[in-house]
Amino acid sequence: MTDTALASICGFAFSGIEAVPVKVEVQLSVGLPSFLVVGLPDKAVNESRERVRAALSAMGLALPAKRIVVNLVPASLMKEGSHFDLPIALALLGVMGLLPGDMAQRYAALGELSLDGGVNPVCGVLPAAMTAAGLSLGLICPASQGVEARWASEDMDILAIRSLPELLNHFRGQQVIDPVELPARMDAGLTALPDLADIRGMETARRALEIAAAGRHSLLMVGPPGAGKSMLAARLPGIMPDLTPTEMLEISRIHSISGLLKDGQPVSRPPFRDPHHSSSPTALSGGGARARPGEVSLAHRGVLFLDELPEFSRSALEILRQPMETGSISIARAAAHVTYPARFQLIAAMNPCKCGYLGDASQECRKAPRCGEDYQARLSGPLLDRVDMAVHVEPMPLNRIAETTGGEASATVAARVREAVARQHDRQGEARNAEAPIDDFRITAAARDFAVQASEKTRLSARGFTRLLRVARTIADLSAAIDVERPHVAEALAYRIRRPGRK
Incomplete structure (x- = not known):
């Protein structure tokens, strides 16, 4: 091993429901033995150092007596959550020469590590898998969430692992991780719902x-x-x-x-x-x-x-x-x-x-x-x-x-x-009727005049008038009517009150 070695893999941060790619870089260099995480990590990400150290120790591996720096790129984005454990550990194993060098170009990863090297489920696997598929990358994720990742794409390479040793053995050819397949979709029938x-x-x-x-x-x-x-x-x-x-x-x-x-x-x-x-x-x-x-x-x-x-x-x-x-x-x-x-x-x-x-x-x-x-x-x-x-x-x-x-x-x-x-x-x-523009609705002249007169008499706001017509359109749809007619508006008006319980 040279004085300085570098490896990286793709991880994820989350912004709303979007998974943002984060490059997890690990560098080994000459210096006092240390383990640093930089790139705006929160407390859970900083604690990854101890979980990674314990997981490798459980596998019989010791961290090199060198300066270890983990950099999360981009540094301006806040990194939160324990799902950075797995990409940090994989990049570290890569820089130690225990994983293939092309793994970073083929896979992204997320997951939380146990102290014994097991991989625990985390939040956000589905949006992470969607982002990975968009980047033409495979995904390494917890075994219990492989099916969740598969819903993002039927073609992407997914390695759903239970532990780090399982992944190492897979890349060494000593073990084959079963492919993730979608189960038979269970119909969400109405029998279990109140009737x-x-x-x-x-x-x-x-x-x-x-x-x-x-x-x-x-x-x-x-x-x-x-x-x-x-x-x-x-x-x-x-x-x-x-x-x-x-x-x-x-x-x-x-x-x-x-x-x-x-x-x-x-x-x-x-x-x-x-x-x-x-x-x-x-x-x-x-x-x-x-x-x-x-x-x-x-x-x-x-x-x-x-x-x-x-x-x-x-x-x-x-x-x-x-x-x-x-x-x-x-x-x-x-x-x-x-x-x-x-x-x-x-x-x-x-x-x-x-x-x-x-x-x-x-x-x-x-x-x-x-x-x-x-x-x-x-x-x-x-x-x-x-x-x-x-x-x-x-x-x-x-x-x-x-x-x-x-x-x-x-x-x-x-x-x-x-x-x-x-x-x-x-x-x-x-768009459903509750959110559709009223210009899309066909309404007879008599029904429109009645709606305007009733709205003025009951002092409905412009919003109330719009919602009145939307409800009337739904009533017409339930009766298979092409146009909104006066009886539909009258029924909708019966439900349109300004204050509950007032006569």
């Missing part, structure tokens, strides 16, 4: 839920405790259509960055997120030390269900306003500025007042109706103006619950929703 057939009565609420699913509209349900609001929301995913391939890939990247992909399978059904009302604004929007995705991003192309809506902090609720309009959220921090997708479908539920029984003379508190006004005032007007639909959920009398049979099953409603979504795709491509 709408369990709900008795509530025709108006069921109809509103069907419209919301067909057009991906936001929905606010108001009613006393036990009326069935949460029960209805839990059954929304069962009537929503499967994700398109583009949506699957986009959502799976977000969940991969967050470490939420199960068994390497991509997300094939719209996600359903239901954070508790004690969640902080950062938990909803995303951020923190590493600017991770929040609930609004984890619910991208799916449902964000906020139960007991007024119980959320005012600052947390106001965060929802921008992504509900733009479909994305930008997180600006001193050390990071990232943008995550956040086109979620807001489904919210609330009681009409703090005691929950406003309007029921036998149960409401002595502060009624003032308590209801104060409780509903926790929701700002701009936030409510962004909600497409609102419906009052009335509890069914017990005798009717005992006598009434269940309604339509989720499979029946889902079939109508799929047909309505297909009409939207034929008309406006991937």
Whole structure:
């Protein structure tokens, strides 16, 4: 070995849902024995020195008694996370002459090392594999995440390893690492989801839920405790259509960055997120030390269900306003500025007042109706103006619950929703009605005049008028109508209220 030796391999840093290539360089030079990591590493990356040292020791290898410098290029980009363990170890083995010299030109790597040389799973394998495929590189990753990496490309060379010795033996020809193949795709059927057939009565609420699913509209349900609001929301995913391939890939990247992909399978059904009302604004929007995705991003192309809506902090609720309009959220921090997708479908539920029984003379508190006004005032007007639909959920009398049979099953409603979504795709491509421009909608003159007159009389904003027409277009799609007609606008107007619970 010469006085100075250099080896490198491609690793990754993450910015939002993008994997940024990072060149991991390792240099051995004459000098006092030391092990330095430079290139703006965080604490987890600096701790890689000890994990790499222990892993090599477990393999019976000792670090050379030289000056070891690990440089992470570009140095201006913050490097975070334990996934740099594996590329640092591989570059070090390469500079020690234990791995082929052309490995750096053929592979990228990410993974966390155990002290015994094992390779542990990390976040972000799917976006890393996509970037590696774009660079015409193979990928070395943890064995448990090989399937996740394979979804990025069916042709790239993937080495899914359990330990460093396994990789060394593979390159020496003493062991063959099994190729990673995609498993038979398991259909995400509706059998495991709650069924709408369990709900008795509530025709108006069921109809509103069907419209919301067909057009991906936001929905606010108001009613006393036990009326069935949460029960209805839990059954929304069962009537929503499967994700398109583009949506699957986009959502799976977000969940991969967050470490939420199960068994390497991509997300094939719209996600359903239901954070508790004690969640902080950062938990909803995303951020923190590493600017991770929040609930609004984890619910991208799916449902964000906020139960007991007024119980959320005012600052947390106001965060929802921008992504509900733009479909994305930008997180600006001193050390990071990232943008995550956040086109979620807001489904919210609330009681009409703090005691929950406003309007029921036998149960409401002595502060009624003032308590209801104060409780509903926790929701700002701009936030409510962004909600497409609102419906009052009335509890069914017990005798009717005992006598009434269940309604339509989720499979029946889902079939109508799929047909309505297909009409939207034929008309406006991937955009659903909740986000499509109203110029794409055909509407009769009588329906348009009625919509304008009703909006002026009820003092709807321009945003409210636009959302009214979008809901009417979805109602028309469910009835297979080519043009939006006056009855469609009238039904949409019934769901368009400015303040919940107000008559």
